[in-house]
Amino acid sequence: MDFLISIIMSDLENRVGGKNFIYGIVDEDLRCGKNGGKVVTRFPPEPNGYLHIGHAKSICLNFGIAEDYSGSCNLRFDDTNPTTEEQKYIDAIEEAVKWLGFDWQGRLFYASDYFARFFEFALFLIKAGKAYVCDLTADQIRTHRGTLTEPGKDSPHRNRTVEENLDLFLRMRAGEFPDGAKVLRAKIDMGAANLNMRDPVIYRIRHAMHPKTGNQWAIYPMYDYAHCVSDALENITHSLCTLEFEDHRPLYDWFLNQLPMLPHPQQIEFARLNLTYTVMSKRKLLELVESKLVNGWDDPRLPTLVGVRRRGFTPEALRIFCQRIGITKQESLIDMGYLEECLREDLNFRAPRVMAVLKPLKVIITNFDGDAIDYLPAPNHPQNVAMGSREIAFTREIYVERDDFMEQPSPGFFRLKPGGEVRLRYGYIVKCNDVVKDAQGNVIELHCTYDPRTRGGNSVDGRKIKGTIHWVSAQTVARAEVRLYDRLFEVPNPMQQRSKDFKEFFNPTSLVVLRDCFVEASLKQAKAEDKFQFERLGYFCVDYDSRENGLIFNRTVTLKDSWIKVRC
RNA sequence: UGGGGCGUCGCCAAGUGGUAAGGCACUGGAUUUUGAUUCCAGGAUACCUAGGUUCGAAUCCUAGCGCCCCAGCCA
Numbered sequence: 003m004d005f006l007i008s009i010i011m012s013d014l015e016n017r018v019g020g021k022n023f024i025y026g027i028v029d030e031d032l033r034c035g036k037n038g039g040k041v042v043t044r045f046p047p048e049p050n051g052y053l054h055i056g057h058a059k060s061i062c063l064n065f066g067i068a069e070d071y072s073g074s075c076n077l078r079f080d081d082t083n084p085t086t087e088e089q090k091y092i093d094a095i096e097e098a099v100k101w102l103g104f105d106w107q108g109r110l111f112y113a114s115d116y117f118a119r120f121f122e123f124a125l126f127l128i129k130a131g132k133a134y135v136c137d138l139t140a141d142q143i144r145t146h147r148g149t150l151t152e153p154g155k156d157s158p159h160r161n162r163t164v165e166e167n168l169d170l171f172l173r174m175r176a177g178e179f180p181d182g183a184k185v186l187r188a189k190i191d192m193g194a195a196n197l198n199m200r201d202p203v204i205y206r207i208r209h210a211m212h213p214k215t216g217n218q219w220a221i222y223p224m225y226d227y228a229h230c231v232s233d234a235l236e237n238i239t240h241s242l243c244t245l246e247f248e249d250h251r252p253l254y255d256w257f258l259n260q261l262p263m264l265p266h267p268q269q270i271e272f273a274r275l276n277l278t279y280t281v282m283s284k285r286k287l288l289e290l291v292e293s294k295l296v297n298g299w300d301d302p303r304l305p306t307l308v309g310v311r312r313r314g315f316t317p318e319a320l321r322i323f324c325q326r327i328g329i330t331k332q333e334s335l336i337d338m339g340y341l342e343e344c345l346r347e348d349l350n351f352r353a354p355r356v357m358a359v360l361k362p363l364k365v366i367i368t369n370f371d372g373d374a375i376d377y378l379p380a381p382n383h384p385q386n387v388a389m390g391s392r393e394i395a396f397t398r399e400i401y402v403e404r405d406d407f408m409e410q411p412s413p414g415f416f417r418l419k420p421g422g423e424v425r426l427r428y429g430y431i432v433k434c435n436d437v438v439k440d441a442q443g444n445v446i447e448l449h450c451t452y453d454p455r456t457r458g459g460n461s462v463d464g465r466k467i468k469g470t471i472h473w474v475s476a477q478t479v480a481r482a483e484v485r486l487y488d489r490l491f492e493v494p495n496p497m498q499q500r501s502k503d504f505k506e507f508f509n510p511t512s513l514v515v516l517r518d519c520f521v522e523a524s525l526k527q528a529k530a531e532d533k534f535q536f537e538r539l540g541y542f543c544v545d546y547d548s549r550e551n552g553l554i555f556n557r558t559v560t561l562k563d564s565w566i567k568v569r570c
Numbered sequence: 571u572g573g574g575g576c577g578u579c580g581c582c583a584a585g586u587g588g589u590a591a592g593g594c595a596c597u598g599g600a601u602u603u604u605g606a607u608u609c610c611a612g613g614a615u616a617c618c619u620a621g622g623u624u625c626g627a628a629u630c631c632u633a634g635c636g637c638c639c640c641a642g643c644c645a
Contacts (some may be wrong), residue, residue: 048645082645151573196573196574197641203642224643330583334581340595343595384603427604470604562606
């Protein structure tokens with residue numbers, strides 16, 4: 003079965019997507035014999051938060067290329083800023099990459115593994131006259147940097163001697179100066195049109211506890227310096243990052259040009275992922291969590307990997323999606339519907355079918371014996387007999403969906419209505435004879451008769467029954483809480499109106515909790531993350547908080563519904 | 571007004587001078603005990619705009635226009 007799944011999945015993955023402009027570059031490098039014919043990539047998250055779907059795009063790209071070229075992909079934590087990074091994020095990131103189905107094959111590294119080497123190379127830069135210690139404050143550095151249209155001014159410390167720089171830098175390392183007192187800067191060009199080249203800071207003083215190196219260091223390297231050197235030390239051949247780093251590439255190349263003992267990986271940039279009806283930046287997600295609009299980082303409404311996992315997404319769906327959206331340099335805003343479609347495609351393939359009634363309406367089968375139970379066979383998947391079948395109980399009292407009954411049916415409505423017939427899925431054809439109401443006129447119960455000749459739902463006399471509805475036996479059901487999740491925001495692009503706080507577009511009905519749902523008895527043993535299709539409703543999965551006597555399901559995504567279009 | 575990018579169907583995206591792939595969405599139709607799935611069919615005289623080169627341009631040249639990113643001792 004797994005084998006079959008993998009064949010079908012690989013077929014799905016091949017159906018669309020695949021090559022992109024980066025493959026073109028790699029192919030050309032290989033053709034020229036660059037990098038000794040090797041391809042090594044890396045996924046380099048900073049452990050300062052949880053991964054989201056945007057990271058999944060990068061993970062699929064980096065591990066995907068490595069796989070396609072029989073190369074390797076390293077997982078590297080870019081942990082150069084001790085004030086924002088934590089071990090819990092490291093653990094969560096490792097878990098997320100594994101869950102997505104990728105294997106770094108033991109190639110797990112930390113930028114902090116190279117702190118001593120970074121330091122040695124910094125000494126080399128100082129001795130080469132390419133770096134200097136600067137005493138300017140952060141504010142002064144900013145004003146000296148100039149503006150987008152005006153060149154910067156040289157720091158007064160720019161021409162310190164190598165000896166003085168060496169002495170000062172060693173003392174920075176020794177912890178002799180307080181945070182912010184001094185920095186090490188690259189000596190490049192304060193008049194450069196690219197701001198990143200105006201003597202960027204490469205080391206700052208931080209008397210802080212680092213999750214990996216503790217208090218061993220008082221100075222920490224900046225991203226621009228640490229990243230390219232880390233890539234070189236790991237023999238990365240292609241360093242893939244997002245578009246906003248394009249302006250940093252000259253600096254990436256500058257450092258490596260000053261360090262001729264190191265290989266020189268190629269940085270290639272691609273567009274980050276944006277999705278409608280959500281936000282995709284750590285800062286925004288943090289705001290949602292801290293404002294309590296959502297319940298933590300794994301809230302099923304969030305695009306975090308822990309969130310979508312809890313929501314019921316499969317790693318396969320995410321991979322199909324990443325494959326299909328492609329990799330380009332064009333900034334895009336991808337329709338959430340596209341992601342949902344990839345999800346449905348995978349879930350349709352793997353989720354067993356089951357019946358559940360979310361908003362119950364009691365139905366009495368008046369001509370069915372009150373003590374009898376008729377066990378009816380029901381396939382677990384209509385297109386895949388290999389998934390087997392189960393028996394569902396048919397009894398005198400059952401529940402159907404309130405929405406499947408209309409006292410005054412609108413045109414085209416072919417479910418239950420007074421005097422009408424409908425098929426109970428895998429059950430019998432029933433006819434609605436009486437509508438029972440309470441004092442306020444609310445429909446509280448339906449009285450129907452069943453046609454015993456139609457067991458299994460087959461019409462024996464050739465009469466056409468257009469409607470088939472789901473149902474559960476009132477005698478044997480399990481009660482459940484069902485959490486209906488919908489889009490996080492009410493507008494496709496909550497970031498579009500810059501004047502407004504994006505949180506104003508939060509969708510107040512993004513979570514609706516239904517506490518009196520009934521699910522068929524076979525679901526009593528379902529475990530967290532188990533996925534099902536509730537027939538005619540959507541895909542649901544068992545929440546982590548679910549217990550055998552207190553089942554909780556999350557709605558992952560609804561089924562496509564063309565009736566809703568007719569109705570509106 | 572500096573520098574770096576990007577502009578091909580509603581949303582993605584192929585295309586690298588030879589006469590516009592594909593996916594999603596949409597619209598028809600078929601099958602269906604999920605108004606699901608599956609299947610079949612449909613669509614850019616047109617590639618930001620305007621000129622130009624060429625037998626021929628989305629692809630080359632020129633000039634515009636639009637959008638994104640950059641002034642952290644964040645990554």
